[in-house]
Amino acid sequence: MMNNVYKDYIFDFYGTLVDILxxxxxxxxxxxxxxxxxxxxxxxxxxxxxxxxxxxxxxxxxxxxxxxxxxxxxxxxxxxxxxxxxxxxxxxxxxxxxxxxxxxxxxxxxxxxxxHLLVYPHTKEVLTFLKDQGCHLYLLSNAQAAFTNAEIDLMELRSCFDTIYLSSDSGICKPQPEFLKQVLDDYGLNPSETVMVGNDLTTDIAVAKAVGIDGILLNTFPYSRQELETSPIKPDRVITDIEDLKTVFT
The missing domain is CATH 1.10.150 (DNA polymerase; domain 1)
Known part of the structure; x- marks a missing residue:
């Protein structure tokens, strides 16, 4: 069940905040x-x-x-x-x-x-907006620290996050529940006030469901309507633009 307002946002990186090929x-x-x-x-x-x-x-x-x-x-x-x-x-x-x-x-x-590598439209604006609302932002990415840290800096997004978790540092990746649980445990996050935002049903949304928090699908792949309807993994909400995250505050 979607909450009206979340206090803690856990974001995926590639395909969610930045477009990479x-x-x-x-x-x-x-x-x-x-x-x-x-x-x-x-x-x-x-x-x-x-x-x-x-x-x-x-x-x-x-x-x-x-x-x-x-x-x-x-x-x-x-x-x-x-x-x-x-x-x-x-x-x-x-x-x-x-x-x-x-x-x-x-x-x-x-x-x-x-x-290519570029930030999706409205990403920086929305992350700044959420922080201005008093939200805490975390990055949880299936990624290699050796080059993802450089790409986070290249996209000028590091300052947006309270902390960053990269799978190569942990030795596990989404949808392994322990990867997301590490964030919840490290910061004492309340699952009912926390949401995972990502672009992949089988990793981002699946891991959110595995640990009992809401999951918002930012549909950048994009998944077709039929794929969303027939998928056994159901997001709590589907958006097509990160700017839609601002609507929970209005």
Whole structure:
């Protein structure tokens, strides 16, 4: 049941506040990444690097599932890129700052694969409005800290949030209930006064339902009317513009 006014808003990031398009299958992306690895002593080629990356991600996901006992793990890509260097380097070559390497490659990976990134219309205006009403705003995103933090700053949105939760830091992602519960527990949020706002039924709305808070679908995909009607996951409200969040105060 929708409340008249919420005190705490938990927002998704990609597809909700910002529009992003990436292509992580682009052969040119992998060729350029392979050239970086080659420059530091490995013999990767583009397609070989892509396949090794996919295998490492799959293995890391399996290990996290077993370690954490969860269905929805989140792999930290900086560790993957570090491991790929260790796997591919000759014994005579070694980077001394391996963690910096993983961070660098993750950022390069994102920059090369990103086609566009922009804030949706009215986003900053509405977030500012909600804060002016005394609401607390939190960001909960299935995202890689290595490059999402930079993109949050690039879009000038960091100051809008009381705190930011990124799945790669937690090792789990939406719709794993514990990811959202972490926000509720850390800040002692009242579920009846808290709402999740996101663009994905299977992650954002599903996790809201799993922990017993309302979920507002910002329909940017967009889902068709038929998809919304037949989906077993039902949002408490569907909006097509973030500006519609202001109506609860009028």
């Amino acid at each position: 990436t292509d992580e299958k682009d052969p040119e992306l992998w060729d350029k990444l392979a050239q970086l690895y080659q420059a530091y002593g490995t013999d990767y080629k583009g397609e070989g690097l892509r396949k090794s990356y996919a295998k490492r991600v799959a293995l890391a996901r399996k290990e996290l599932i077993e370690l954490k006992g969860v269905a929805y793990p989140e792999v930290d890509l900086t560790h993957i890129f570090n491991q790929l260097y260790v796997d591919g380097r000759p014994q005579s070559s070694c980077l001394h700052q391996l963690e910096d390497w993983g961070q660098l490659i993750a950022i390069v990976f994102r920059v090369l694969s990103r086609k």
